[in-house]
Amino acid sequence: MSASTPLAHPPNLLQTNARLDLLPAELLKVIVEQVDAQDAKIELLPYIHSRWLINGDFPRGIAVLSLTCRRLREATLPYLCQEVCPRQLAHPLFQFQQLPRALVQNIRTLDCTEMTPTTFAAMALNVASLPKLEAIKVSCNVLHCTLKPRHASSTSSSSSDSSSSSDSDAMSAVNSGARSVNNKTSWPRDAWSAREAASMQALSIQLAQTALRQGNSCFKSLALHDLRPQDFDQTLDLLANPAALTSLTLTSWSRFYTTADMPAIQALSRLVHLETLHVSGVDSFNYPEPKRLQNFPSLSTVRTLSIRGYSPRVVRIVNHLAPNVVNLTLVYQSASPSSADRLAKLPCLRHLDLRASWHHISVLSAFSTCTLSTLTWVEQEDSTYRVAGHGRVTLARLLRLEQLRTSLRTVRFTPRSRMAWATEEMQELSQACRDRGASLEVRLGVDNPGDLPEDPAVQANTMQDTLAWASTHVEWLARLGDAGGLKEMWDVLYEARQRQAVALT
Numbered sequence: 279m280s281a282s283t284p285l286a287h288p289p290n291l292l293q294t295n296a297r298l299d300l301l302p303a304e305l306l307k308v309i310v311e312q313v314d315a316q317d318a319k320i321e322l323l324p325y326i327h328s329r330w331l332i333n334g335d336f337p338r339g340i341a342v343l344s345l346t347c348r349r350l351r352e353a354t355l356p357y358l359c360q361e362v363c364p365r366q367l368a369h370p371l372f373q374f375q376q377l378p379r380a381l382v383q384n385i386r387t388l389d390c391t392e393m394t395p396t397t398f399a400a401m402a403l404n405v406a407s408l409p410k411l412e413a414i415k416v417s418c419n420v421l422h423c424t425l426k427p428r429h430a431s432s433t434s435s436s437s438s439d440s441s442s443s444s445d446s447d448a449m450s451a452v453n454s455g456a457r458s459v460n461n462k463t464s465w466p467r468d469a470w471s472a473r474e475a476a477s478m479q480a481l482s483i484q485l486a487q488t489a490l491r492q493g494n495s496c497f498k499s500l501a502l503h504d505l506r507p508q509d510f511d512q513t514l515d516l517l518a519n520p521a522a523l524t525s526l527t528l529t530s531w532s533r534f535y536t537t538a539d540m541p542a543i544q545a546l547s548r549l550v551h552l553e554t555l556h557v558s559g560v561d562s563f564n565y566p567e568p569k570r571l572q573n574f575p576s577l578s579t580v581r582t583l584s585i586r587g588y589s590p591r592v593v594r595i596v597n598h599l600a601p602n603v604v605n606l607t608l609v610y611q612s613a614s615p616s617s618a619d620r621l622a623k624l625p626c627l628r629h630l631d632l633r634a635s636w637h638h639i640s641v642l643s644a645f646s647t648c649t650l651s652t653l654t655w656v657e658q659e660d661s662t663y664r665v666a667g668h669g670r671v672t673l674a675r676l677l678r679l680e681q682l683r684t685s686l687r688t689v690r691f692t693p694r695s696r697m698a699w700a701t702e703e704m705q706e707l708s709q710a711c712r713d714r715g716a717s718l719e720v721r722l723g724v725d726n727p728g729d730l731p732e733d734p735a736v737q738a739n740t741m742q743d744t745l746a747w748a749s750t751h752v753e754w755l756a757r758l759g760d761a762g763g764l765k766e767m768w769d770v771l772y773e774a775r776q777r778q779a780v781a782l783t
Contacts, residue, residue, distance in 0.1 A: 298347050306353045313339040314357045356384035363389045368400035386410050391417040391503065393424045395479050402486035405493040413499035413525075418506065418513060425483055487516060495519040499554075501527035507539035514545055525554040531586070532559035535566065540573045547575035555600065556584040558609070567591035571598045578602050581626075588612060593622050593644045602626045610634035610641050611658075621647050628652065635659030639676050646681045653682070654690040673703040674710045684714060692721040 298306070317338045344354040355378055362385050371377055385408045388401065405411060500518050505528060518526075526549065534543045546552070555577065559565075566589045580600040584607035585592065596606065597620070604626050610633065622645045630645055631654040639655070655677070679686065689711050693699055704720060711718040 299349050301349075303353075306349060310340070310343065310350070310353050310357060313343050352380070355380040360384060361387040361389055363391075364393050364397035364401035367404045368397045372404065373400070382407070383409055387413040387415065389415050391415060391420060393417075393420050395424055395483055398424045399482045399486040402490040402493070405490065405496065408496075411496050413501075414497050414517060415501040415503070416513075416517065417503050418509060418530075419504045421513070422506075422509065425487070490516060495522045498522060499525040499527075501529075503529045505530045505533075507533050507542035510542045511545040514548065518549070520548045520550055522551070523549055524551055525556075526552060527556040529558050531557035532565045532588070535568050537568075540568065543574055546577060549577070550579065552577055552579055554582040555580050558584075558586045559588070567595050571595070574598050576601060581605065583607070585609070586611065587641070590620075590641065590644070593620050593641075597623050600624075605629045605631070607631040608633065608641070609658075610638050612638050612641075620644065624648055630654065631656070633658055636671070636676055642677070643681055646683070649683055649685045651685055652688045652690070653686060654692075656692040657694040659694055672706060673699055674706045677707065677710075679710055679714055679716075686714060686716050688717055688719065690719045690721060 301309075317340055340354055340357045344351045344358060359381055366372065372382070375382075388405075388408075388411060390398075390401065393401070494517055497517065497519065500523055502513060502517075505513065507530075526546075533539055567587070569591065571594065574595070576598060577600055580603055582605040583596065583600045583603045585596060585599075586609040587593075587595075589612055592608065592610070596603065596608075600606075601624065603624055606624070606627055606629070608631070624645075625648075627645070627648045628650060629652040630648070630650055632639075632642060633656040634641065635658045637659070642653075673691075677689075679689070689707075691707070704718075708718045
């Protein structure tokens with residue numbers, strides 16, 4: 279049978295498990311690493327045209343592979359659980375060390391977006407037992423509620439009132455000798471138990487914080503979500519060791535732009551080894567960049583910066599905050615199109631990743647004096663209706679590569695829609711890149727799955743290709759016993775089957 283001859287019956291992959299037991303250990307390791315890398319790529323896809331994948335219910339390949347045979351189960355253990363949450367660390371199997379060492383010793387990330395006082399204590403106590411732990415993600419709202427439970431104050435006050443009354447009742451009972459020592463006393467046990475529980479919880483939280491401060495040197499990466507500026511310094515003191523932390527993510531950055539909260543940003547100056555900084559705003563707190571930057575620290579060690587811009591003044595923020603940045607990602611969402619008010623003074627900048635609509639691409643002029651080697655533009659808005667001045671604005675006219683230095687070697691462009699830019703425009707931009715000694719890489723855009731070409735003939739050809747693909751995969755899904763895949767294909771095709779006529783005019 280030649281290599282081009284199609285198989286009459288696809289092989290049953292479920293019957294090949296025994297062969298994997300005979301493979302060399304080195305080959306099994308390569309297989310596991312390749313499957314794990316593919317899982318990581320799938321998780322990074324921006325839009326998936328499948329409800330099965332959109333809902334996040336798809337089984338990870340590494341998990342499916344672990345069920346194949348015993349040798350693969352052992353080989354996949356280091357990859358099965360690289361991220362845990364405090365609730366899992368509080369599980370008896372973990373507490374009593376009943377999990378495989380290969381599984382526990384490869385945990386790298388701690389997700390603390392959901393926490394309770396009990397699980398927080400378990401997490402702080404067990405951080406030291408995770409030798410490869412290096413990253414932590416925290417919801418600051420959850421952390422604040424965990425460290426200071428709302429019922430604590432009310433419980434304490436009610437408990438203190440009840441305790442005073444119970445003490446007096448107990449003293450009167452003892453003095454009168456009304457009850458025997460062996461009999462039950464008249465203590466109000468409910469109030470006493472509540473007071474004890476609140477005290478024990480407060481002590482547990484206090485000891486957990488002490489343990490976490492002593493063990494936070496393992497965290498090289500810290501992500502703080504929903505952070506209030508007034509809690510920034512205290513949160514860093516609890517979770518970050520300035521000598522160890524190299525990566526920081528803040529999702530409440532724009533709150534620091536207000537006059538009242540701006541001094542809190544000085545806490546960043548403590549992170550003397552910080553190399554990567556990701557900051558973004560919150561939809562309800564999109565304050566524009568301030569005009570004065572006297573409270574902003576200068577982080578000379580930062581080499582990678584990702585920041586969201588709301589006005590042209592964001593360039594001034596970058597100049598001051600990360601003067602030695604090498605990789606810059608700018609997500610630009612200005613209220614109105616406007617040119618940069620200041621040039622970027624970034625002598626080390628080599629890679630610029632600009633995520634903006636075509637309305638705001640003019641901010642690129644701020645980097646005309648930088649020695650860029652790579653320019654990436656990820657379009658954030660559909661460019662189908664681009665009209666300005668004397669007609670349609672072409673792609674080459676928008677980017678204006680001539681304003682950048684000749685050090686540019688690679689231009690990467692991800693359109694919002696594959697149909698927004700004509701082939702002639704892509705060719706024009708490609709020629710402009712070649713004239714400057716640079717290459718153009720066009721990456722797949724994030725099209726709406728409902729988009730179809732306007733030409734009915736092209737639509738028909740596209741549908742025929744899709745139906746041909748589906749018909750050849752039905753038998754595969756049946757042989758593999760993939761009930762989920764068959765159900766998904768049925769859901770997609772059932773609605774089309776109900777149509778009795780299709781208008782092509």
